[in-house]
Amino acid sequence: MSRILLLGAPGNISASTIDLLTEQHHSIFALTNFQGDLSDYQQKVTFFHGDRNEPNDLIYARDNSKAEIVIDYSCFMPEQAESAVKVFSQMVVQYIFVSTVDVYGYPLSQLPMPEDGKRNAPNCPYAANKAKCEEIFQRPGTEVLPLTIVRPAYSMGNRFLLTALSRDGGYTLIPRLRAGKPVFSPGDGTALIHAGNAYNTGRMIAQIAGDTRCIGEDFTLANDTVTSYDDYIKITADHLNAKPQFVHIPTDFVYESNLPGTEDILLNDLTRYNVYFDISKFRRFFPDFKWKKSLSESIREFIQYNEDNFKDVDTFSFEDQIIEKYLHEHH
CATH class of the missing domain: 3.90.25 (UDP-galactose 4-epimerase; domain 1)
Structure with missing residues (x-):
């Protein structure tokens, strides 16, 4: 069992990550500025209320969770990635950065689009900043951050x-x-x-968490149908x-x-x-994974x-x- 720190939770995708990690009996912590009702999670997650933009809040969450694995849902800007590298390098056994398929650039260079396909230029600031964050996490000298990058496609959920x-x-x-x-x-x-279901996407992330085969890898996370x-x-x-x-x-x-x-x-x-994205890499790593909810259900x-x-x-x-x-x- 691992000690897992979520940066930014609960949210559209992270809710089902929490559920599966709980089923697997991990200890779950979250740094959040969520102001809503957290009562549904109190038996599952230890919350640290703070701002991920404040390095001291990141350090507090890191030290008090004694996290072995970090799942970063809330890194959207390059300066946030820079801060995370400084705080978590040499401190964790796996760091999962939640990026986006939008970094592949549209139109996609091929269909279905694989992780290693030729990228086109991002066409919105959100995608451009996520791509810069990936570059920061992957640049030479950050090998001490054992990185896995996941790129969710559009994931429908309650909100x-x-x-x-x-x-x-x-x-x-x-x-x-x-x-x-x-x-x-x-x-x-x-x-x-x-388009897919946030429930499935969150469980795909939970599947990756703690699997050392995934360190140094990147995965597109999408529904099994289009x-x-x-x-x-x-x-x-x-x-x-x-x-x-x-x-x-x-x-x-x-x-x-x-x-x-x-x-x-x-x-x-x-x-x-x-x-249309290629999810065959995820299938190769996790052949027994089941997409449990359909787009219609979501x-x-x-x-x-x-x-x-x-x-x-x-x-x-x-x-x-x-x-x-x-x-x-x-x-």
Whole structure:
């Protein structure tokens, strides 16, 4: 059994990591600034409340957990990676950095995209900063940090259901479908998206934790199936007994419209191109791993969890604006 310190928890992915690590009887600690209710985790995790941007808080969590393994969910900026290297080098037997598949760059250089495939330039600050963090963790001289890099694909959970326009798009998608409002779909709706379940992703990370074969390795973490964007929306609609009223709009039209909010949408890194990742490396290392929840199950759970949180569709949104503009100019 190991002593495992989580940096940033509980969250969308880390919740199921905690569950599996608990089943495996590890001692779990977490440095968190989470302000919500932690009562569900009190029997599983010892929490240190602090700021991972403060080196003294990292040192306090390191020393009081006596961690052998660190899983870093909350490193997003290069300076955070620099600090982590200083605090944890020569102090742990494994350091798992949770990066993102977005570092591969879009369009992907090949399909499905393997870990060692040719990367294209990151097309958003989030991906660019994660890539810089990877470079810092991997640079010569940091070999004393026994590193494993994991790169989750989009992982749906109770607080996260995306659309082509927004990372929190589920909060508007569900009421739109229920109300029978038109739903934006990029291109012809057939672009592949590799959307999965945070429950599975978190358990994949827990599987890697403590496995010394994984030191010096990197892994893409994604669902074992892939779907088209339209089919993804149809799966969501089925849970609502609704029929989506798609309006298919070319991605170029959306960007050329220059409507306020265009800079925040996800088309460039989600649905402009086919997105499909190769998870065969993880399968080779862990041939007995089971993907226990389907994409459909995670969508259903999101709907049930958020019944009181969905947004008012009477507000004229970016989605309404782009649909109205497109229909006005093409019909």
